[in-house]
Amino acid sequence: MIDPASIELHQFITKWYGKPDRSPEIGGRGYTQLPAPLQAWHELSTRWSTPLVRLKKILTPDEIIMRDGKAIFMTDPGDAIWAFDPESPMDVYEGRLYGEWVELPESLPEFLTHNAMNEAAHNAPHTRSCDSVEDTQIAEIVAPMTEVAFGGWQWPRPGHRIFMSETLIADIGPAMEDRAPWGNKPGHSEVQIGATTSSALSYLNDIPEIDWY
Template sequence: MIDPSSIELSNFLTTWYGPPNRQVVTMPEQYKNLPSPLHNWHALAARWTVPLVRNKKLLPPEEMITKNGKIIFMADPGDAIWGFDPENPSTVYEGRLYGDWVRLRETLTDFLIHNAVNEAAYNAPYAKSCECVNDDHLTQILAPMTEVAFEGWHWPRTGHRIFASESLIADVGPAMEDVEPWGNKPGFSEVQIGAITASSLEYLTNIPGIEWY
């Protein structure tokens, strides 16, 4: 297992997105009221002109609202939301706009690292994905990588895990059934792999029976 605390965000982002193309950015005054991990993330991410979070949106302070005592700091295009407790800002809660909050086991610092790595699997310069991979192939697919010991999320569905190497990141979770109620498809997984170089993904072509996109 890879210890998440071993992932230094600035180095990680430089590896996956190239060196920052802006100098240190002075954040607007309203950002100073954010929990320090969130403030530090916004200040760091502002040094890249390329967006580092695309599957979700990290909200600027003026767009944050309170729901059931938690301040929403991130949302996805559906109704998934994430919030922190203003009384204990190191805690993170996951929920839905019309549902209840569930406290995650990750601290806000660990959550932001987890989110950065998750996003890189999709935003990497080179990527392959398949929504329905027979689990028999997972050992071959994940052979070059080691699992990162992140705590579990419920997004996009419970059971997703992250694997990584120096040049690859994979997000692996249960495949979805083709018909309602859209439960997990037994024996199959969805796989998203991002890579720094195209050659890092070539080994996937040697695994039969998978149609990559």
């Protein structure tokens, strides 16, 4: 497995989104009150005009709100929320707007790397997706890649894993049933793959019976 601590965010983002096309911005009032890894993320992300986070939203200092003693710093379009504890800012909590907090096994630096890679799998220059792949085919799909040893989170449902190579990144997790109560579909996974080049995805054409889009 790949140690998440070995992934340097500036290098990773440059590989997946190209060189920075903006001058670095110095954080304004409020940014210095954020945990150092989150402040560094805000400063880093301003160097690209291309949004680095699209599936979710990392909040600015003015948008951060407190709930049950936790500072919410990221949301998704549904009701998922993520927060840090001001008393222990490297600890990350995941929850729902009307649910309980769950402390994640990932520290804030690891979480921000995990989120950047999850986003890249969806926002890379070239992508392939399938909502339901038989689990027996996953080994062939991830064969060119190595799993990243993230501690794990709950979104969008528990069990998602990240795999990567020099040109590929994959987010793989349980497939969803196609009817209520929308549980996991036994024996199937959803697959999202991003690539730096279209040719890096060509091996997927040789894996039968998968309807990629």
